[in-house]
Amino acid sequence: MNTQDYIALEEKYGAHNYHPLDVVIEKAGGVWVYDVEGNKYLDCLAAYSAVNQGHCHPRIVNALKEQAEKVTLTSRAFRNNQLPLLYKELCELTGFEMVLPMNSGAEAVETALKAARKWGYKVKGVKENKAEIIACTNNFAGRTITIISFSTEEQYKDGFGPLTPGFKIVEYGNAEDLKNAITENTVAFIVEPIQGEGGVVVPPDGYLKEAYEICKANNVLFIADEIQTGLGRTGKLFAFEHEGIKPDAITIGKALSGGLYPVSAVLSRKEVLGVFNPGDHGSTFGGNPLGAAVAREALKVLIDEDLINKSDRLGKYFINELKKIDSPHVKEVRGKGLFIGVELKDEAGGARRFCEALKEKGILAKETHENVIRFAPPLIIKKEEIDWALEHIREVLTMA
Ligand SMILES: *Cc1c(COP(=O)(O)O)cnc(C)c1O
Numbered sequence: 484m485n486t487q488d489y490i491a492l493e494e495k496y497g498a499h500n501y502h503p504l505d506v507v508i509e510k511a512g513g514v515w516v517y518d519v520e521g522n523k524y525l526d527c528l529a530a531y532s533a534v535n536q537g538h539c540h541p542r543i544v545n546a547l548k549e550q551a552e553k554v555t556l557t558s559r560a561f562r563n564n565q566l567p568l569l570y571k572e573l574c575e576l577t578g579f580e581m582v583l584p585m586n587s588g589a590e591a592v593e594t595a596l597k598a599a600r601k602w603g604y605k606v607k608g609v610k611e612n613k614a615e616i617i618a619c620t621n622n623f624a625g626r627t628i629t630i631i632s633f634s635t636e637e638q639y640k641d642g643f644g645p646l647t648p649g650f651k652i653v654e655y656g657n658a659e660d661l662k663n664a665i666t667e668n669t670v671a672f673i674v675e676p677i678q679g680e681g682g683v684v685v686p687p688d689g690y691l692k693e694a695y696e697i698c699k700a701n702n703v704l705f706i707a708d709e710i711q712t713g714l715g716r717t718g719k720l721f722a723f724e725h726e727g728i729k730p731d732a733i734t735i736g737k738a739l740s741g742g743l744y745p746v747s748a749v750l751s752r753k754e755v756l757g758v759f760n761p762g763d764h765g766s767t768f769g770g771n772p773l774g775a776a777v778a779r780e781a782l783k784v785l786i787d788e789d790l791i792n793k794s795d796r797l798g799k800y801f802i803n804e805l806k807k808i809d810s811p812h813v814k815e816v817r818g819k820g821l822f823i824g825v826e827l828k829d830e831a832g833g834a835r836r837f838c839e840a841l842k843e844k845g846i847l848a849k850e851t852h853e854n855v856i857r858f859a860p861p862l863i864i865k866k867e868e869i870d871w872a873l874e875h876i877r878e879v880l881t882m883a
Pocket residue numbers: 531586587588589590592623624625626675679680708709710711712736737
């Protein structure tokens with residue numbers, strides 16, 4: 484079977500909820516992926532930052548294999564010997580007090596929203612069913628009905644109503660707007676430190692700190708959605724560290740498992756996650772020993788291979804070199820660490836054609852929104868590989 488055969492099958496039998504680039508990947512290792520025709524590509528998306536540690540990292544693959552031969556799923560009806568260790572290691576690494584494990588990122592966000600509401604009623608004293616949660620314009624937090632209820636992207640909501648009430652929207656990057664939106668019923672503000680799906684949008688310096696102070700002054704939980712920005716992507720363990728704050732809660736996912744398995748979590752204080760009692764919330768697969776063993780190793784790899792500092796160092800280099808490209812199409816290059824967006828001018832004809840041209844040269848990147856190309860390779864990438872990519876990116880960004 485060749486590329487076209489696989490695409491035909493996918494189009495025939497699968498729901499069309501994605502518009503992938505027409506490359507059919509068969510195997511991968513590190514920063515490289517290989518298609519069914521044997522072509523090799525540098526992965527500059529890293530599965531939306533889920534493979535920060537690189538594809539099929541040998542240590543993480545080994546942890547998966549070893550655990551798969553012991554026990555994979557106990558459900559939380561019984562305990563297992565991996566989850567407690569993941570809890571401890573996560574708390575020691577991050578400085579948070581408590582963990583609630585889930586699978587997908589969307590589930591972690593749902594969990595954080597549930598925790599915030601319950602905290603609002605049980606701790607803050609908000610009247611029943613009055614809790615409000617504030618989110619930002621251009622946010623992305625997943626695809627469940629509740630999460631899309633506070634999306635500002637019309638397509639994400641179209642046809643999926645009735646939506647979940649209880650959300651307010653403020654302008655991303657505008658702390659004053661947040662301040663004005665808070666009422667006595669506000670329980671939480673949820674924000675991405677850098678908006679990934681929104682187009683690698685970096686808010687003004689000081690915004691997160693100001694928003695955090697406003698939340699603190701009003702007894703509102705500041706929840707950072709670090710599912711994409713976390714675990715080294717922006718050159719810090721978490722992107723909130725760039726502003727020296729400590730959120731009341733964070734959501735993590737994606738790279739938590741190095742891309743081998745869906746593992747997500749909410750991290751917070753006892754006062755917040757302590758609102759859950761047995762039976763309040765759960766997930767059959769959440770906290771399973773296979774996921775926990777994989778996540779434990781994925782976190783160790785991040786530290787042992789110094790990937791956070793690498794992201795910082797190589798990200799600065801990559802961004803600077805991208806800025807030097809004299810392209811008629813580029814409006815702005817922005818980002819932190821190896822989380823980089825190249826925004827094109829409206830006249831450039833959309834980012835898609837540039838991503839397709841990059842693919843022809845052996846680089847996989849994906850447009851986000853119409854006009855942004857995201858460059859977010861695995862954090863294990865080498866400087867020589869970035870230099871190789873830059874050569875081709877230069878060619879593509881200077882084409883007609
Ligand atoms: C990807 C993402 C999510 C959702 O994660 P899924 O695993 O796709 O459900 C939530 N928030 C942010 C910021 C993300 O980038």
